[in-house]
Amino acid sequence: MPDLETRLRETLSERAAEAPDAIGLAAGARQRLRRRRTTWAAAVAAAVVAAAIPVGLGLGQVRGGSDPTPDDTAPVASEAPPVTDGFRAETWRDLTLEVPEDWGHGGSDWCANGGTLGDEPRVGRPDTVVFSILCSPGNGYGATIASSATFDPAYASGEVWRYDTEGVVNAQYPDDTWLSYWYDGSDVVTVATPDRALTQRIVDSVTRFEGLDPYGCPPTLGEAEALTSAERPLTLCRYSAEDLLSASGSWTGDAAASRWATLAEAPLADPRSACADQAFTSRIAILDADGYRATAVADGCREGLGIYFSGVVRQVTEAARQVLTSIG
Structure with a gap:
């Protein structure tokens, strides 16, 4: 494989x-x-x-x-x-x-x-x-x-x-x-x-x-990672390798809670990467009501995959991948 x-x-x-x-x-x-x-x-x-x-x-x-x-x-x-x-x-x-x-x-x-x-x-x-x-x-x-x-x-x-x-x-x-x-x-x-x-x-x-998209995603990854507040309990903003907004989605209520649990409670991952040049095509900014929470890498070198919270890297499990890729 x-x-x-x-x-x-x-x-x-x-x-x-x-x-x-x-x-x-x-x-x-x-x-x-x-x-x-x-x-x-x-x-x-x-x-x-x-x-x-x-x-x-x-x-x-x-x-x-x-x-x-x-x-x-x-x-x-x-x-x-x-x-x-x-x-x-x-x-x-x-x-x-x-x-x-x-x-x-x-x-x-x-x-x-x-x-x-x-x-x-x-x-x-x-x-x-x-x-x-x-x-x-x-x-x-x-x-x-x-x-x-x-x-x-x-x-x-x-x-x-x-x-x-x-x-x-x-x-x-x-x-x-x-x-x-x-x-x-x-x-x-x-x-x-x-x-x-x-x-x-x-x-x-x-x-x-102009400005934020209908789900509150900024046009670039850098702007998403600088957010201190967001409109919904869970928003995903996908960005291209050029850091430009490519897709988005958000959830409220039980739908948001279950998806948050899938991402935030995934097993810990080894943050080390064996890739000298990280060859990903996109990154996904994860937002909640308090703003930016994590960036997920769901493609590229297997050793670099992960959900990068502050100080913690969690695995992109199959369930987490389904959540992250559900926005297209």
Whole structure:
């Protein structure tokens, strides 16, 4: 198993370095070099070695539409909007949107492990690792955030249309999916659901914001580690290797208490690391009402994994990993 893990991480690093910045949404997409954001993309081979690929966003056949161009004119809210009951917020950098609270996380590999299109829709980000097992159609239901650097839209931002598979050899979405995308000069959010009203509701919720995200996470890891108060009993803020906000989530009541116990009562870990260069892709700041409490490293060198409380390092048990990765 250690050999497999080593080979996997080496492959992910190599492929991420070679991967393109984004995936076009229409044939003949041309490159648009505007504000650049670091985007992780990797590919996973099905059996022994895994490789990651960027989350698929190809739209296949679209009809009508204009020829709009992504730009940087999207309005920015002075603060993140509150989360609506029945929905949850999903954040990437300074971009947030709302999706139904029962949606999961993941990419276009919906058919992995016997999955079906009837399973829960997923939310994917630019750093989502997707197993390249060629599901058909290529994408299930959900919402995907990606770079708009090579995005060539066929419809205006926020417009909703029905996906038609007639005459399409390799369908990218289930027939009659209601699709929409929000975009500006940096990012594109693609929404795919079987219900027109839901697709419209989600794409209308996409917002650029300043300051804290809807769960109270700051834009950088350093700011999170400096917090002396927070809004909820338990908040997790995931940051990229560049210390930029990538995902977040929070809980109250019994849900917060049980997750806190899983993290704070995990067995003690050996804080020594045999890694000369810690090769992680993300770190997770753990906050409570008193502010910053710990930073978790849940990927990278096995000897460096841990939940780093003040003066104490605890193990990333399987239960702790499930809590830490539940925010996407």
